[in-house]
Amino acid sequence: MKLDSVLFCVALIGLSLLTGCAGFVPQTGPAPEPGGNYQRLTTPFIAMGDTQEHLSTGHPMHDNDSAVDAYVEVAQRPPEQVLFGRRLLEWALQSHPEEPFIHLGDVMDLSCRIEAARMTRVFRAAPRPGAILPGNHDGLMFGIYAYSLFAVEADPDALKWHRACRRGADPDDQTYKTSNEAFSKRDFIALYIAEHAMGAPPKPGLQPVPDQGMHEVSWRSTNPDAFLSAVEARLLDGVAYADSFLAQRLKLPRAPGAKRDVIVIGLDTNQAGVLVSTWDTVTGHSPGDIGHIHPDQLETIKKWVEEARQTGDIVVFAGHHNWNSLGLPSRIMLRGIMSQLDHPLVYLSAHTHREFWAEHRLLAQRPVLEMNVSSLSDWPLPTVASVLPLMRLPTGCKS
Numbered sequence: 001m002k003l004d005s006v007l008f009c010v011a012l013i014g015l016s017l018l019t020g021c022a023g024f025v026p027q028t029g030p031a032p033e034p035g036g037n038y039q040r041l042t043t044p045f046i047a048m049g050d051t052q053e054h055l056s057t058g059h060p061m062h063d064n065d066s067a068v069d070a071y072v073e074v075a076q077r078p079p080e081q082v083l084f085g086r087r088l089l090e091w092a093l094q095s096h097p098e099e100p101f102i103h104l105g106d107v108m109d110l111s112c113r114i115e116a117a118r119m120t121r122v123f124r125a126a127p128r129p130g131a132i133l134p135g136n137h138d139g140l141m142f143g144i145y146a147y148s149l150f151a152v153e154a155d156p157d158a159l160k161w162h163r164a165c166r167r168g169a170d171p172d173d174q175t176y177k178t179s180n181e182a183f184s185k186r187d188f189i190a191l192y193i194a195e196h197a198m199g200a201p202p203k204p205g206l207q208p209v210p211d212q213g214m215h216e217v218s219w220r221s222t223n224p225d226a227f228l229s230a231v232e233a234r235l236l237d238g239v240a241y242a243d244s245f246l247a248q249r250l251k252l253p254r255a256p257g258a259k260r261d262v263i264v265i266g267l268d269t270n271q272a273g274v275l276v277s278t279w280d281t282v283t284g285h286s287p288g289d290i291g292h293i294h295p296d297q298l299e300t301i302k303k304w305v306e307e308a309r310q311t312g313d314i315v316v317f318a319g320h321h322n323w324n325s326l327g328l329p330s331r332i333m334l335r336g337i338m339s340q341l342d343h344p345l346v347y348l349s350a351h352t353h354r355e356f357w358a359e360h361r362l363l364a365q366r367p368v369l370e371m372n373v374s375s376l377s378d379w380p381l382p383t384v385a386s387v388l389p390l391m392r393l394p395t396g397c398k399s
Contacts, residue, residue: 025323027358030369036381041314042252042262046096047132049104049320049350050375051089052137053115053199056082059163068220081377088376090122100227102250104350104373105320111183114176115192118378129201129227131250132192133266134231134349135320136288139185140242140272165213178367185270186241189233193217193246197229203228210239218300227251229263232300242275249304263308264348265301267319267334269293269326291321291351293330309340318348323370325351335363344369353378 002108043084093101108115123130141161165181167173194208203226217233230249269291308315317338323331338345347370355374359367 017331025371027322027356027372029357030359030367039258040255041258041260043255044096044099045252046092046099046101046350047371047373048089048092048101048103048376049373050106050353050377051086051103051119052109052375052377053086053104053119054082054109055112055114055167057167058110058112058114059166085377086118086122089119092126092376093126093128093130094123100128100253101126101130102266102318102348103130103132104318104348105270106350107132107135108137108183110164111137111139111141111161111188113181113183113187114165115169116183116188118292119308120191120353122193123195124199131248131266133318134188134246134268134270134315136265136270136272137289138270139183139188140246140270140288141182184237184241185244186235186237189235189244189246193231193233196231201226206231209233209235225251225253227253230304232297234296240273243271243294245271245294247297247301249301261308261311261313262316263304263313264316264318265304266295266381267293267301267317268297269319269321269330271297289325289347291319291326291330293319293326295333297335298337305337305340309342314343315341316346316348320349321347321351322372323347323358323368331363335368338368339364340368346371348373350375 019242107119123132141164143377159179161182162179163181165176165178166178190209190211193206195207196203197208201223203219206217209215209217214237215235216237217231219232220230221228223229225248228248229251232245232247234243234245236244247266247268250264250266252262252264254261270288271292271294272288305315307313317334326334345366345368347368349370349372352372353375354372356370356372358370358372360370361367
């Protein structure tokens with residue numbers, strides 16, 4: 001076993017009790033911006049998250065866990081959100097036809113095939129290419145359902161999830177009453193890769209993945225200016241499906257006169273497999289509440305960080321979970337990778353349904369500056385101005 005894997009297991013057992021509890025604690029923002037000679041590095045782009053398309057006509061669920069109480073502000077939405085929620089996403093994409101987009105996860109809510117089909121149509125119609133990072137609702141029912149050892153014993157075939165995703169408006173309509181209506185994380189990654197492989201612009205070498213079995217994807221674009229420039233993925237099925245991951249390298253368009261590129265490394269913060277979800281359950285957390293990044297994923301992105309360091313590019317890290325909602329072992333390992341870079345560290349996130357800037361100094365002297373993009377499903381909606389600080393850094397800045 002690799003040293004990173006041993007450290008991860010030890011840290012997971014010994015330090016998970018120190019991670020944040022359910023709910024959101026206001027973050028401490030960074031100090032006032034110092035003066036300096038600033039240079040714009042990228043053209044504008046769209047950053048959004050938590051659209052959470054919800055299947056309201058499925059088989060009713062009468063039980064849940066304490067996550068509903070913990071997140072009551074964002075769990076209770078008016079009926080209009082179900083009818084028009086995805087139109088807000090459509091409006092955001094269509095209103096900015098020249099800007100690429102990054103969706104920071106929670107595209108779906110229950111994670112049903114119907115929800116995925118609806119949102120796929122919206123993304124296919126987007127005028128510019130974009131990327132989607134997996135959220136804890138994208139492949140886990142309600143964002144809290146991963147196979148724990150208890151769930152496997154009680155419901156080995158995840159029939160509760162399948163029933164919740166069967167459309168129940170018409171008893172005679174069997175179209176959505178199959179035994180495969182739940183949309184697992186493996187399904188999410190497979191659909192995402194297939195959409196990019198078969199869609200425009202062309203991506204030579206990127207192929208749809210098999211429907212079943214363990215499968216790995218390691219792809220790099222031949223177009224030096226491609227927005228989605230590389231993909232590393234590992235797909236698992238069975239009870240291990242939530243250990244799958246999708247990591248992406250995104251290249252933001254250069255601003256006129258910029259001398260360096262900005263690379264966004266899109267992380268999958270939802271590696272909540274059997275052991276992780278069981279441990280979270282034992283310690284009183286809902287699987288999906290806490291973000292996890294396992295060593296196998298971090299090992300695949302090291303080459304992107306090293307490449308950017310050698311070429312002098314700026315690296316922005318992005319993930320669905322906000323920084324304080326990442327498990328402590330994940331933050332420790334991610335900090336180790338970030339330490340290779342000599343420019344300001346920026347992390348882009350969602351998950352909290354609240355927009356904020358934050359500065360994190362725990363674990364290292366150099367701060368991580370976090371920008372959270374809030375949600376397109378809850379009020380107040382995020383502001384476009386909040387993306388502006390990410391697009392410029394001091395000329396020649398080294399710290």
